Amino acid sequence: MIRLLFFAKFLKSFFVENYGNPVNILLVEDNPADVELTRQAFKECRGNVSIDVAYNAIDALHYLRSGTNPLPMLILLDLNLPGWDGKNLLREIKSDSSLRKIPIIILTTSNSGRDVAESYSLQANCYIVKPLDVDVFFETVKRIEQFWLNTALLPIET
Numbered sequence: 001m002i003r004l005l006f007f008a009k010f011l012k013s014f015f016v017e018n019y020g021n022p023v024n025i026l027l028v029e030d031n032p033a034d035v036e037l038t039r040q041a042f043k044e045c046r047g048n049v050s051i052d053v054a055y056n057a058i059d060a061l062h063y064l065r066s067g068t069n070p071l072p073m074l075i076l077l078d079l080n081l082p083g084w085d086g087k088n089l090l091r092e093i094k095s096d097s098s099l100r101k102i103p104i105i106i107l108t109t110s111n112s113g114r115d116v117a118e119s120y121s122l123q124a125n126c127y128i129v130k131p132l133d134v135d136v137f138f139e140t141v142k143r144i145e146q147f148w149l150n151t152a153l154l155p156i157e158t
Contacts, residue, residue, distance in 0.1 A: 022050040023149055026072035028060045030081050041141035057084035073154045079108040094123040101155045
């Protein structure tokens with residue numbers, strides 16, 4: 001089992017070293033201050049991250065379906081978006097066979113049990129309540145980075 005874990009870690013580092021592409025994340029967030037804070041937090045954790053931003057669900061869907069943008073390895077999704085909310089976007093992504101494999105982390109201020117349950121029912125991969133304290137937010141992003149970008153193997157499109 002330990003050899004398997006080392007092999008998985010080797011494969012991940014092999015792809016990063018040999019393909020050198022940054023990890024591409026799509027952040028769906030309407031608050032510019034939260035966008036900047038998220039970028040800074042990832043920059044502090046890992047320099048090899050490219051964060052593209054969609055400020056609403058419709059723009060996110062256009063980004064994902066454009067065919068000109070690289071598909072992200074991970075989506076960070078706020079539920080509280082103007083117009084079409086994050087749950088509608090989550091439903092749409094998970095119903096699209098070309099997009100459903102992309103892990104989606106809900107990163108929102110809502111701690112409503114109903115939102116949590118509905119998000120998981122719609123196949124969110126993780127639900128995190130966005131911390132209000134900046135230091136705690138940076139620590140949360142560090143943990144997201146450690147698990148989703150260092151420990152978990154994500155689907156890689158070739």
